[in-house]
Amino acid sequence: MFASNLDNIIKKAGFSSSESFSTFLSEQFSYNISKESITKYRNGTRTPDPKFIEIVLKATGEDASALFGGQQSNIKFVPIVGSASCGIPLPNSYQDIENKAFCKSEIWHSDLYAIIANGDSMIPEIDDGDEVICDPKADILSGDIVHYQINDESAIKVFFKDENIGVIEFVPFNQNGDFKTLKFRIDDDSVYIKMSKVIAINKSKMNNRQARLKAINRI
Structure with missing residues (x-):
C-alpha cells in the first residue's frame, strides 16, 4: 500500500518521472537522492528512510495519512515550537508554528517538541x-x-x-x-x-x- 500511495502522490503533485521529482527535491529542498532510489521506493522494492518521507510530504503538501492510510508508520511528527x-x-524569533519535524516512532511521545537551531x-x-x-x-x-x-x-x-x-x-x-x-x-x-x-x-x-x-x- 505504501509504495502505491507514494507513486500516486508524486503523480498528483505533477511529476511525470522519478528523475523530475529527484531534480525538484535537490533544487528546492537541497535533498539529493537518485532517480533510481525513488523508483525503487515507488515500486516497493526498497523501504525509504524517515527523512525521505518527511521531504516528500513537504514537497507534495500531503499529510502522513496519504502515504500510510491505516498502516502503522515508523515515523511520527513533532511540532516545531520555535x-x-x-x-x-x-x-x-521563529514564526512558522504550523511546521513539523519528524522522529522515529520508538522515541516519540506526546510531549516532544522541536526547535530550529x-x-x-x-x-x-x-x-x-x-x-x-x-x-x-x-x-x-x-x-x-x-x-x-x-x-x-x-x-x-x-x-x-x-x-x-x-x-x-x-x-x-x-x-x-x-x-x-x-x-x-x-x-x-x-x-x-x-x-x-x-x-x-x-x-x-x-x-x-x-x-x-x-x-x-x-x-
Missing part, C-alpha cells in the same frame, strides 16, 4: 538550521545537550553540573568570540531555568556542506 540560539542566547556554536553536532528534537521529560546528566530557556532567552548548549562547588554550566562546543559558557549557582533562586534534553537532530543537507567548508577554512 527557534533556539547556538551562540549568544536570543529571544525566540540558529548559529554555529554547536558545530559539528548541530548546524545552523537543523531541526532539534527535545524531550522535556528525559533525565538530564552532565554531558547532555540541552535546550534551555532563561526568561525569554532560548539556547542550545552542553549541560554540566558541579555538585562540589554548587554550580551548573551551559557550555558551547565552540568557545570562540562571543560563544561563552554560562554559569549559575545551583542555589540561586532568582534565576528560573527550564531545560529539555536534546534526543535527536534532523540534519540539513545544505548546512552540512556549509559546516564542512567552514572546517577547511573556505568560507
